[in-house]
Amino acid sequence: MSDTGPRRLRLVANVLLALVVAFGTIVVSSAGAQAQTATFTNPLNSSGADPWMTYYQGNYYQMTTPYAGPITMRRAATIAGLKNAAAVPVFNDFPAGRNRNVWAPEFHFLNGPNGWRWYIYYSAGNGDIEGQRVHVAESAGTDPMGPYTYKGMVFGADDWWGIDGSVVTIGGQLYFTWSGVPGRWTGNDPSIYIVAMGNPWTVTGARTQISTPQHDWEVQGTPMNEGPAALQHGGDTFITYSASACQGPDYKLGLLELTGTNPLSASAWTKLPEPVFERNDAAGVYGPGHNGFFTSPDGTENWIVYHANTSPTQGCGGTRTTRIQEFTWNADGTPNFGTPVSVGTVLPVPSGETVGAYNRLQSYNFPDRYVRHANFDVRIDPSVTPAQDAQFRIVRGLAGTGTVSFESVNYPGHYLRHSNHDFALVPNDGTALFAADASFRQVAGLADATAASFQSYNHPDRYLRHYDYALRLDTITTATARADATFRIL
Incomplete structure (x- = not known):
């Protein structure tokens, strides 16, 4: 335990590498993000x-x-x-x-x-x-x-x-x-x-x-x-x-x-x-x-x-x-x-612990609105109160490497999950189905490559998008749908 300095540097380097491998390029601004400590x-x-x-x-x-x-x-x-x-x-x-x-x-x-x-x-x-x-x-x-x-x-x-x-x-x-x-x-x-x-x-x-x-x-x-x-x-x-x-x-x-x-x-x-x-x-x-x-x-x-x-x-x-x-x-x-x-x-901290940020997902085409949970339903709204309802920890996907999952900040252990193409904030039940439903591949934004879109892990023809302000899992075929399925990570 005496070699904490070099080990800490190796830990940070490994975590950064893991984030790049697992998530690709993640855009994180300092506004609204609370960095986690590595010690x-x-x-x-x-x-x-x-x-x-x-x-x-x-x-x-x-x-x-x-x-x-x-x-x-x-x-x-x-x-x-x-x-x-x-x-x-x-x-x-x-x-x-x-x-x-x-x-x-x-x-x-x-x-x-x-x-x-x-x-x-x-x-x-x-x-x-x-x-x-x-x-x-x-x-x-x-x-x-x-x-x-x-x-x-x-x-x-x-x-x-x-x-x-x-x-x-x-x-x-x-x-x-x-x-x-x-x-x-x-x-x-x-x-x-x-x-x-x-x-x-x-x-x-x-x-x-x-x-x-x-x-x-x-x-x-x-x-x-x-x-x-x-x-x-x-x-x-x-x-x-x-x-x-x-x-x-x-x-x-x-x-x-x-x-x-x-x-x-x-x-x-x-x-x-x-x-x-x-x-x-x-x-x-x-x-x-x-x-x-x-x-x-x-x-x-x-x-x-x-x-x-x-x-x-x-x-x-x-x-x-x-x-x-x-x-x-x-x-x-x-x-x-x-x-x-x-x-x-x-x-x-123990090796592999998530060292990231609390993030908000801002709608690309309704920039005053953010993904949030309300009574465990999920939608996009402006001026979210309390603020933590619109904050998520982007973690290594429950389905494995190459995917991401969205964990609630104020309800730890609860994740964004699709069911019948609708979304809710649901506690992880530990099943393989839950892991698949709550995992996504982060890709370049369908409407803007500088933003992000999220492809379903178990329904790869569908993406996370909003429709009438509610979050859904849909196929994307129009310019409007591409904008609905594009988010900025703040």
Whole structure:
């Protein structure tokens, strides 16, 4: 992470090249455009423990411990946007008995009995630590924002004590891993367990303890192994976990590697003898732990998301904030997380993040009018209020390289989409049809080559155009239609 200057220059050069390849020449004026930053600083929020984060179809998604319902999610196309994104409730089914101590929600995209769905795994109970169990909720579709419905307590009839549930697929088999104890929590040291799953909400068979606090660095404050998170690379499987008491500055990460063939055999897992990520007093970082992983938008970089404190006296509460940083790999194939950087350290954003502008599409033949959404319908109007209704982020097309899509600025995750040749602003449902309907090839303006026109990806004989001020997808055969299908990008 020390080579940030050269890397930042390479990042900007790569992004500019990618924009030229994907979009062609895009005319952007300074008026009305808000440039995105190519750098960021931690933390990502003022309070955010036990973070989980992923990048999916053009957006970052993030969850942290809510302590009580509802479970919320933040979403944004950029890290800068994520820092300002609202925490949107996505699951709020918390009856008595599982409405207290709502901890460590994670969300995973799994192919289950109902097809590809998102699953939220979270810990909750009745307020007594002995009552903590791991629960699961399933999304209705492929949108990480839900809605979600409760599927049950993941341990079923086994009714094991447990917190910090996570999943990993090894050899085509789904496994559940968590922090548990042999019986009651009282008098036992929380350890890392693994068990096979019959489906994303049900475990099956016997559990196996694969790590227990044994080294000096795992028992500082309280003997503890918790927060397992799987990491796979080059055919290898690792599990990070948090060790020692979260109440102190020595909370840190350990690492397990699957060196055998049977994940349900304790002897198949090898624990590294030293921690892999821990306090950095010189940088003012204390208790870094309870992490997750995500890849950069272009898939070329690996990133760790974790929480930490800025003082050794801060504990296991709301002072913990969410931070992210890139990590690399050692020659032997193990991850190299480096050291946690200080709050305020300027870092380049994950590779492939959209670095562009918020744009307006001005009608070529009605220059006082702009493409805008109103009640999710799309038309051209003058004097748009609020202004963000007429602002879009031109992003890499959902259908792939060589296309563009138009994402709403004030409704992130909503895109201009055609259906029955009409246009609306619609949330991305993650389907291939949506991606095709919301993707266009930007070409030279049909009425003026210095402007732009947008050819449908899945109906290449048709173009985006306005007709009676409403946006349509039409064939273009007349001079009037060519003007209607031409826009200036401001």
